[in-house]
Amino acid sequence: MTHTDRTTPRSTATDLRGDGLDARIVVERGSFRLDVALAAAPGEVVALLGPNGAGKTTALRALAGLVPLSGGHLRLDGATLERTPPEARPVGVVFQDYLLFPHLSALDNVAFGPRCRGASKAEARAVAAGWLERMGLAEHAGAKPRRLSGGQAQRVALARALATRPRLLLLDEPLAALDARTRLEVRGGLRRHLDEFEAVAVLVTHDPLDAMVLADRLVVVEHGRVVQEGAPSDIARRPRTDYIAQLVGLNLYRGTAQGHTVRLDAGCSITITEDLSGPVFVAFRPSAVTLYRDRPDGSSARNLWCCQVAGLQTHGDQIRADLTGELPLAADLTTVAAAELGLHPGATVWATVKAAQTHAYPA
Structure with missing residues (x-):
């Protein structure tokens, strides 16, 4: 907004x-x-x-x-x-x-x-x-x-x-x-x-x-x-x-940055484009998340997590998937994409986010 x-x-x-x-x-x-x-x-x-x-x-x-x-x-x-x-x-x-x-x-x-x-x-x-x-x-x-x-x-x-x-x-x-x-x-x-x-x-x-x-x-x-x-x-x-x-529609995490890597308080890591050091926030939009039913072969994405679908809800003209697992997050996708992936509560998916789609700043 x-x-x-x-x-x-x-x-x-x-x-x-x-x-x-x-x-x-x-x-x-x-x-x-x-x-x-x-x-x-x-x-x-x-x-x-x-x-x-x-x-x-x-x-x-x-x-x-x-x-x-x-x-x-x-x-x-x-x-x-x-x-x-x-x-x-x-x-x-x-x-x-x-x-x-x-x-x-x-x-x-x-x-x-x-x-x-x-x-x-x-x-x-x-x-x-x-x-x-x-x-x-x-x-x-x-x-x-x-x-x-x-x-x-x-x-x-x-x-x-x-x-x-x-x-x-x-x-x-x-x-x-x-x-x-x-x-x-x-x-x-x-x-x-x-x-x-x-x-x-x-x-x-x-x-x-x-x-x-x-x-x-x-x-x-x-x-x-x-x-x-x-x-x-x-x-x-x-x-x-x-x-x-949540108000402004972002996934938000807190962690510690060292260069282009942020070790999150949740335990996993996120690769970012900024070169930072110390406590930071990392944010990205649900629309920046790409979902796969199987681990993508030969994926060069450094930000790749195995997640489970906790819930699905209509969000405007899209479907919002609430995910748990290695990194709890929200992902937005079209109705067609959700149908093609066969998403349902409990399904396992792989989530990726490009480093360029993240935004990191000091905490």
Whole structure:
């Protein structure tokens, strides 16, 4: 997966100079401890990415003031917010299920925030109408939430969050409730609105595509701590945990390099094109794996392993074979190739990968 560069340059966390978000979020609940540092400049979109239970939603709720901090700090544009109640924070939130008020029209849902900040009813409605116009929803201003499609409800929720001109926008799985077709359309619209947003945005998601498309920077959280962060393209090329490798569709191994050979922690070796020394990661795509039912005669492939088929599943327009044995790995092949090989769970196969198809980098 690749990340499309934004059309205008964005700030980075190193450009903060007192503005933007500077937080260390420590939350302790029983045996679980969340300890995540976050920094973001105005105009930057940061995605918290991680498996269920990693703590990313807890982090988002702590930023919103809905979960108290056990430690750490929270500063936004230089102001300390730890003791500021949720309703007084310059924060807008878009929840996974939108949480629109069912008895209010789209217009009055969006006007709710400005009204709470002291605007008159007429002023708040004027602001709301402007936001609905920007979202392409002017003709639905009088509709109640039950009459809106999922995509329309998401845009109303986003307009409601933006109508108060927040300095921090929090998005909790904003596309999760949408079907695949609507998700594609709304993702593009959300990207455009985030491009125009001048403050900090923090997105929580478990979907790598949402993160890659919408965010300037990814912060990957596992078991309550940050395991990797950086630009989407860098993380996609150089994953550092099995979870990230699976997200971006790579086989990933750790080992020790000596020249062009990496002795894996799993016990076998991989030949690489890079000349490295010391602890490294080695990654390659499932599509780089070639399978044979019999050991290939006269094969010059140095990366050759005997494996067993543990499972088969449809993966896009291909079949993904999960293999165990000398080197556990995933291999992608066409339906025709899978039929010709007679693949089935328990079958023995030989797997090869060319050194040129591997990518090694320091651990």
